[in-house]
Amino acid sequence: MDRAVIAVEKALEQYGAPVYVRHEIVHNKYVVKTLEKKGAIFVDETEEVPEGNIVIFSAHGVAPVVHEEAARGKLATIDATCPLVTKVHKEAVRFANEDYDILLIGHEGHEEVIGTSGEAPEHITLVDGPEDVANVEVRDPDKVVWLSQTTLSVDETMETVDALKGRFPNLLSPPSDDICYATQNRQIAVKQMGAEADLVIVVGSKNSSNSVRLVEVALGAGARAAHLVDYAEEIDEAWLDGVSTVGVTSGASVPEILVHGVLDWLAQRGYEDVETVKAAEESIAFSLPKELRRDLRAEAKAATEG
Numbered sequence: 063m064d065r066a067v068i069a070v071e072k073a074l075e076q077y078g079a080p081v082y083v084r085h086e087i088v089h090n091k092y093v094v095k096t097l098e099k100k101g102a103i104f105v106d107e108t109e110e111v112p113e114g115n116i117v118i119f120s121a122h123g124v125a126p127v128v129h130e131e132a133a134r135g136k137l138a139t140i141d142a143t144c145p146l147v148t149k150v151h152k153e154a155v156r157f158a159n160e161d162y163d164i165l166l167i168g169h170e171g172h173e174e175v176i177g178t179s180g181e182a183p184e185h186i187t188l189v190d191g192p193e194d195v196a197n198v199e200v201r202d203p204d205k206v207v208w209l210s211q212t213t214l215s216v217d218e219t220m221e222t223v224d225a226l227k228g229r230f231p232n233l234l235s236p237p238s239d240d241i242c243y244a245t246q247n248r249q250i251a252v253k254q255m256g257a258e259a260d261l262v263i264v265v266g267s268k269n270s271s272n273s274v275r276l277v278e279v280a281l282g283a284g285a286r287a288a289h290l291v292d293y294a295e296e297i298d299e300a301w302l303d304g305v306s307t308v309g310v311t312s313g314a315s316v317p318e319i320l321v322h323g324v325l326d327w328l329a330q331r332g333y334e335d336v337e338t339v340k341a342a343e344e345s346i347a348f349s350l351p352k353e354l355r356r357d358l359r360a361e362a363k364a365a366t367e368g
Contacts, residue, residue, distance in 0.1 A: 066121035066142040067093055067315070069351050073118060073140055074101050077359050082111040083118045084128070085173055087142065088315035089270035091292050108132050114366040116140065116358050121315075122173035123147040125180020136365040138358035140351050146212050146242050147174055151181050153236055157207050158182030162234070163200040165189050167222050168211030172271060175211055191218065195225040207234040212242040213272035213314070215279055216249055244314040245272045249279050251339045255309030256283025261301055264290045265320050266313030273313030285309065293320060294327035308333050 066087050073081045079101025086094050086104060094104060108131040111117045116138045119128065123143040132139045143151075157164050164186045168175040179186045187198060189208075200206050208226060210219050219241060227233050239246075256262055262280035266273025273290055280288035286305075291297055302308075308328055312321050325336060 064315075065350065066144065067097070069140060069142040069354065070097050070102050070118055071100070072350060072354050073116060073358075076354065077116055081116050081118060082137075083120065084108055084111075084124065085120045085122070086269075087118065087120045089273075090267050090313065090315045090317075092317060092320055093315060108135060108137070111135060111137055113137070114362045116362060118142050120173065121147070123151060123177035125177050127180055128177075136362065138353075138362035138365070140353040140358070142351055143177075144212070144242070146240070147177070149238075150178055150209055150212065150236075150240050153209055153240075154178055154181040154186065157209075158185040161185075162205050162207045163187065163202070165198060165200075165206060165208045165226060165233075166210070167191075167208060167219055168214065169271060172211060172213075174213065174271075178209070178211075189222060189226065192222045192225045195222065195229060198226070198229065200230065203230045204232045206230045206232070207236065209236055210240045211271070212240055213245050213270075213275070214241060215275040216241050216246055217279070217282070218275070242272070242314065245275070248272070248276060248311055248314065252276050252279045252309070252311050253283040254339050255311065256280040256285040256288070259307045259309035260286050260305040261307075262288040262309040262311065263297065263301075263324055264288065264311055264313065265292070265316050265324055266290055267292055270313045270315065273316070276311055276313065280309065280311075291324070294323040297324070297327060299331070302331060309339075 070083060070087050080103045083102050083104050105111060108128055113136045117132055118140040119142055121142055121144045154164055166178060166186050167189050170188055170190050189198060208223055262285045264273055264276045277288045277290050310324055
């Protein structure tokens with residue numbers, strides 16, 4: 063997620079404002095507002111970007127048709143899709159080429175699901191949780207594979223997979239785990255927290271799938287209460303009644319400054335002793351989009367004049 067945000071910042075530095083971004087670069091209010099102040103313009107559809115401009119595709123990925131729209135609009139593009147999402151796209155294309163029915167576990171309407179489905183729409187069926195499994199229809203039960211949205215709860219995903227295997231015993235699993243490592247690590251840490259904390263505060267936006275999942279995981283692990291907030295000011299002091307231990311975590315795209323804001327708010331109310339819960343070291347780093355190494359303004363100008 064940091065990679066996508068840095069891509070927008072670098073594009074603004076390199077090419078100057080405006081730089082257009084299709085959909086929120088990551089699902090976080092603070093990040094989006096900060097980038098808007100620097101000159102990023104967020105749009106819902108590619109057609110809203112004036113001809114000859116630069117458009118950045120968000121971390122959640124887009125369907126091939128969106129790249130075609132950009133080409134028609136003579137736009138220079140920067141693809142900031144998370145490499146883990148790109149991996150799922152490539153898996154979808156490969157299994158579709160091998161004529162598998164692909165069961166995509168994810169939430170209907172989420173940008174990542176729309177992008178992945180667009181890679182092979184005739185082969186992909188969305189499965190929105192375990193309760194949706196009974197509705198699934200496939201051509202050949204011996205030629206079925208599952209893939210998943212990268213920001214889901216690991217437990218919910220595996221519950222859905224188990225239900226699917228009950229119906230399709232020969233269901234094939236993807237070659238590697240699709241759930242984002244940053245999402246998994248946070249969920250593991252929140253399970254530890256939820257078992258010990260009376261209250262868990264998750265810093266993140268309501269349209270952030272992985273942040274919403276953290277609230278659910280905390281409650282499932284035993285926390286008496288769990289709440290999602292964008293900023294410390296959104297915390298209700300009444301939540302602290304009878305609370306001796308508070309757990310604090312954040313969604314994968316949340317800047318540290320917002321987490322520190324919550325910790326400072328809690329410290330001012332007597333919760334000063336902080337113990338870090340670390341599920342794993344995150345040492346994976348992805349290079350920035352290759353398009354940032356070219357003169358995209360010149361390319362867009364040439365396209366409009368050509």
